[in-house]
Amino acid sequence: MDTFVLIAITGIGLGALFFLVASGLSLIYGLMGVLNFAHGTFLTVGAFAGLWISTQVFTISNTWTFVGAMLFGGLAGGVFALLVERLVITRLYERHIEQALVTVGVALVVGAMLSGWFGNDPRLLPTPHWFINTVTIGKAFVPVDRFLYIGASLVLLIVLTSILRFTRIGLIIRAGVENRSMVGALGINVRLAFSAVFFLGGFAAGLGGVLVAAYQSGVTPLMSGSWLIYGFVVVVVGGMGSLGGSALAALLIGVVNQFTNYYFPGVGDFVIVFLLAAVLLTRPQGLLGKVGR
Amino acid sequence: MNAITLNNVDVYLSGSHVLQNVSFEVPSNKVTALLGRNGVGKTTTLRAIMGLIPSTGTISLFDKPIHGMPTYKIAHSGIGYVPEDREIFSTLSVAENLSLAVRDENPNYDLVYKLFPELLQRASQRAGTLSGGQQQMVAIARSLLNKNQIILIDEPTKGLAPKLVGEVAEALTHVANETTMLLVEQNLALVRSVAEHIIVMSQGSVVFQGDPSNLQNDEFVHSMLGVSGGLH
Numbered sequence: 001m002d003t004f005v006l007i008a009i010t011g012i013g014l015g016a017l018f019f020l021v022a023s024g025l026s027l028i029y030g031l032m033g034v035l036n037f038a039h040g041t042f043l044t045v046g047a048f049a050g051l052w053i054s055t056q057v058f059t060i061s062n063t064w065t066f067v068g069a070m071l072f073g074g075l076a077g078g079v080f081a082l083l084v085e086r087l088v089i090t091r092l093y094e095r096h097i098e099q100a101l102v103t104v105g106v107a108l109v110v111g112a113m114l115s116g117w118f119g120n121d122p123r124l125l126p127t128p129h130w131f132i133n134t135v136t137i138g139k140a141f142v143p144v145d146r147f148l149y150i151g152a153s154l155v156l157l158i159v160l161t162s163i164l165r166f167t168r169i170g171l172i173i174r175a176g177v178e179n180r181s182m183v184g185a186l187g188i189n190v191r192l193a194f195s196a197v198f199f200l201g202g203f204a205a206g207l208g209g210v211l212v213a214a215y216q217s218g219v220t221p222l223m224s225g226s227w228l229i230y231g232f233v234v235v236v237v238g239g240m241g242s243l244g245g246s247a248l249a250a251l252l253i254g255v256v257n258q259f260t261n262y263y264f265p266g267v268g269d270f271v272i273v274f275l276l277a278a279v280l281l282t283r284p285q286g287l288l289g290k291v292g293r
Numbered sequence: 294m295n296a297i298t299l300n301n302v303d304v305y306l307s308g309s310h311v312l313q314n315v316s317f318e319v320p321s322n323k324v325t326a327l328l329g330r331n332g333v334g335k336t337t338t339l340r341a342i343m344g345l346i347p348s349t350g351t352i353s354l355f356d357k358p359i360h361g362m363p364t365y366k367i368a369h370s371g372i373g374y375v376p377e378d379r380e381i382f383s384t385l386s387v388a389e390n391l392s393l394a395v396r397d398e399n400p401n402y403d404l405v406y407k408l409f410p411e412l413l414q415r416a417s418q419r420a421g422t423l424s425g426g427q428q429q430m431v432a433i434a435r436s437l438l439n440k441n442q443i444i445l446i447d448e449p450t451k452g453l454a455p456k457l458v459g460e461v462a463e464a465l466t467h468v469a470n471e472t473t474m475l476l477v478e479q480n481l482a483l484v485r486s487v488a489e490h491i492i493v494m495s496q497g498s499v500v501f502q503g504d505p506s507n508l509q510n511d512e513f514v515h516s517m518l519g520v521s522g523g524l525h
Contacts, residue, residue, distance in 0.1 A: 168392075171385070171389055171392065171393055172393065174382075174384065174385060175382045175385060175389075175393055178382050178383065178384055178385075179380055179382060181345055181364065182376065182380045182382070183365075183393070184345075184363070184364035184365045184368070185343055185345065185364055185365075185368055185374045185376070186365075186368060186374075186393060186394045186396075186435065187365050187368035187369045187394075187396045187439075188365055188393070189363070189365045190365070
């Protein structure tokens with residue numbers, strides 16, 4: 001039972017990290033139809049920004065400096081995503097092949113630049129001392145950082161959902177997804193709204209980058225690779241454009257991955273691919289996606 | 294003074310020369326009807342004015358050029374647009390559809406709810422679940438919330454039941470008293486009741502523009518419209 005609790009909470013924590021990566025992808029692809037292979041770069045840029053402020057600006061490492069690093073990483077990821085959208089994507093809406101090619105190009109170029117600048121060795125991200133603590137649930141010793149990942153994901157889910165549901169920019173985004181030209185004909189600059197989507201997606205990825213760096217004990221230019229793949233899997237399984245679906249899929253994939261790897265070491269990734277195939281075959285729109293989107 | 298002036302406007306769509314050297318004026322404070330058979334370029338003309346499709350030539354609003362501007366800026370300069378097939382946002386509620394269209398500080402909800410009281414009762418209903426007539430009300434209401442210099446309305450009675458045609462016609466008559474209107478409409482009874490100026494198009498070109506009374510005995514124009522016996 002203790003092992004079950006430990007694996008379950010670790011799986012939920014891992015799922016929370018998957019959600020941080022996938023939420024931006026879900027927004028950008030699901031709402032705007034942009035195939036963004038540079039999303040992993042937003043995560044890496046966020047992680048490096050978090051590392052920079054933690055080591056160059058903050059002289060101590062505590063809870064508040066880590067929260068500051070998370071927000072700064074999110075901001076850096078958001079600003080970088082905004083730049084990519086304004087400079088590259090804005091000319092390529094509705095052109096999926098070009099989007100894929102260009103965003104792969106951006107990912108390669110930025111990855112190479114970061115490698116040239118920082119090298120590929122992991123750099124340790126300072127974390128508060130309580131990161132190494134555990135809490136006891138039953139007889140299981142659960143690392144405290146898992147709860148931080150879960151909390152951050154929950155806050156992000158609530159904030160993003162609230163923005164889409166209750167704000168004017170969210171209203172414009174939802175309308176623009178349905179009929180972009182009509183939104184323009186009502187006198188609204190829908191491009192600005194779509195830039196906002198990129199910023200939000202980049203913010204989520206950047207924030208996720210800092211937490212992923214804390215989870216895997218280091219920042220490297222190559223850190224986003226497998227996380228981006230998991231992000232795409234989560235978005236497809238959850239349903240394009242459905243933040244709730246992404247959250248559910250991330251949770252499912254994180255928990256299934258951890259349990260499988262515990263009982264059948266090394267088989268976790270295979271089971272996730274099997275799960276993806278099963279969802280595509282039986283419910284192609286994803287768990288909470290809408291048919292025909 | 295003219296609200297809208299088109300000079301030598303051409304539009305090519307998928308290799309077809311859809312609008313050919315179209316020039317006309319829409320006088321201010323009047324209802325102008327843009328007539329013609331299906332496929333002559335009426336909807337394309339409205340879309341070109343709104344900047345929704347690429348065109349050449351010049352288009353101006355009260356002598357200020359709007360041609361080449363992004364669609365949202367054209368709308369901001371004071372043009373309301375009610376497109377063919379309504380194009381309401383089906384996943385949003387009625388209230389959200391209306392709220393999205395608001396540009397003015399004091400949107401005229403009073404006028405909207407006076408003309409279409411049903412929209413107030415159905416404020417929280419998803420617009421996609423409304424009937425065709427109710428969706429048309431939403432589409433027209435969006436253009437009435439702001440103080441526009443002109444409203445472009447594309448076939449507002451298309452596909453509506455006769456009873457609803459009457460309701461929409463009544464609303465349009467009311468709107469006609471408030472603002473300049475360029476109306477594309479196949480329902481000649483409605484056109485007769487509101488239009489003070491008429492433009493007739495055929496095969497992508499303007500073949501007549503002027504007072505409806507001048508049109509009564511013009512057999513050539515009647516043949517372009519596919520009607521016989523005039524607009525009586």
